[in-house]
Amino acid sequence: MTTIAELREQVRGPVIEPGGDGYDEHRQVHNGMHDRRPALIVRATSAADAAAVVNYAREAGLDLAVRGGGHSAPGFGTCDGGVVLDLSPLNNVFVDPIKKTARVGGGATWGDFNHATHVYGLATTGGIISTTGVGGLTLGGGIGYLTRGCGLSCDNLVGAEVVTADGRVRAVGEDQHEDLLWALRGGSGNFGVVTALELALHDVETIYGGPLLYEVADAPAVMRAFDDYIQQAPEQLGAFFGWQLAPPLPFIPEDRHGDVFCAVVTCWSGRPEHGEQAIKPFRDIAEVKAELVGPMPYPALNSAFDGLFHKGIRQYWKADFVRELPDDAIARHLEHGPGTPTVASTMHLYPVNGAAARVGAQDTAFGHRDARYAMVIGAFWDPPGDDDANTRWVRDYYAAVHPYSGTEGGYVNFMGADDAARAPENYGPTYQRLRQVKATYDPGNLFHLNQNIAPA
Structure with a gap:
């Protein structure tokens, strides 16, 4: 040894x-x-x-x-x-602007990725926080601002370099180890160490968007209008609904700092001059009390919330896929969402439609293509003495809205440590095939510190 x-x-x-x-x-x-x-x-x-x-x-x-x-x-x-x-030293990003692909080290963050691709006017679906790792987000599925127009991050994974449990380095692509590539597209870190990823890129440079904040009293109308519009809006429009305890930022009136708002965060990736028209239905719902909306480089929006999630912040998450948003569910959100305990804590509803919904349920390991939303409830705080209060807010909120989700599964990248038993539901219709691939490449379950898939 x-x-x-x-x-x-x-x-x-x-x-x-x-x-x-x-x-x-x-x-x-x-x-x-x-x-x-x-x-x-x-x-x-x-x-x-x-x-x-x-x-x-x-x-x-x-x-x-x-x-x-x-x-x-x-x-x-x-x-x-x-x-x-x-893997953090492996953070290089090599862009091929002709093929519109990028080869990314397994330790790169979305900030690293966007910095390299933006100069070419290219991007792919990343997350909401730019310090998130490209590898982890992509392997778990990858939901972000560009999901509706460009698909999930894993839908854009066209190749990888993987060290499997036997210590072999494997080049993975559409014509070699196809079963492993299939599993990497949503099967999380179960199959090996991904030391490099090759991702397809799209023409995204300047976007039009940002957050719109509304009074909590308008939240039922905002949620209903958001639900109606985002199902049929042009696919270049990305948006999510959430709660936001107002930070002390210049675009928010000073006398409202610390107040809770509901929010729609928008990202129009089509022609910037069409952006205002694309988000107009959100303006028509109710009076917008504060906003930071306009044309900006895509990396600016992708990193806009980084300051709320500094390294070392304490966190607790729970999540579901949501198939419908009935009025009773909205009522439960209104009971718990405005009680968000800190400026970083929230509930977000991310749509899983458009380009992401056109991929077949068995075509990748990410099997929940029929989900309407990926919902996450997350608390983020610093003092260790606040652990109980913050985790209780998440659990109570989740218990209230879970019965309306229409599914037992949730997005693996949003799962907490106490949801390990939900793995079969979280992977959904692809779970049994994932177990077979796991048995091929990691029969001893060496890679078990993840949302684990038991080998067949």
Whole structure:
């Protein structure tokens, strides 16, 4: 069995043990609830480094946590007493503007990605926070501003470099390891260490959009109008509904700082001069009390909320796919949403339609193509003494609205650590096939620190 000393000779990245330089820094993940102490942290510089770490963890019988952006709400990017494979040094992005593709390192964030692609006037569906890892978001599905026009992030995954549980580095594409490519498109981190991804790009440069804030009293009308319009709006229009405790920003009247609003956050990716007309139905619902809407570079919108989600903030999430939004469900949202406890806490409804809905339920591992929305309820706070109050708000809210979701499943990237038993429902109609692929590439379930799929 490989020793740590031998592992150091096999990798070029730093191998950090407890007490070593940078240990406390590099064991941290984004969610401050997870203060774990791995036995070893290896900061990979290549697929070869990743392969050596996979072999070491497998032979030693240790837990293996694979970290890209580190944004996993359940803290899957770290562990106690095991090995952390930190991919963050693998953050290069190489753009081919002719083929309209980008090859992305497994440790790159959407900020890294957008910085590289925007200069060419290109983008693909990323998340809402630019510090999120490209790999983790894409492997779990990938819902964001561009979903309706460009599909999910995983729909744009055309190839990958993967280190599987046997330590082999595999080139994955439409004509090699097709079953593995299928599974990577929504099957999360169950099948190996993805050290590089190849993503299709789209012509998106300047968007027109931003947040519109309304009074809580108008929320029933806003939710109903949002639900009606976003089902048939032009696909270049991305938007989500949420709650927002007003931060002290210049576009919000000073006497309203700290008040709760309901919000629609918009992103029109068609011709910018058509943007105002595209979002006009949202303006017609009710009086807009504050807004920051206009033409802007797509990366500016994709990073607009980064400040609310600093590294180390404590988090608790629960989620569902939603197939309908009846009046009784809206009433339950009105009972709990305005009680959002902090400026970063919220409930969001992300539409899963347009280009994303045209992909067949079995064509990728992301099987919930019939969902109307991906709903997430998340609390975010700093003082450890506030843990109980914040998690209680999420649980109470979720218990009230879950009966109206019309499904038992939820988006895996929004799942908390206490929802592991929901994996069969979360993966939905693709779960059994995913178990077969898991048995092929990871029969021993080495990659189990994730929303886990049991090998067949």
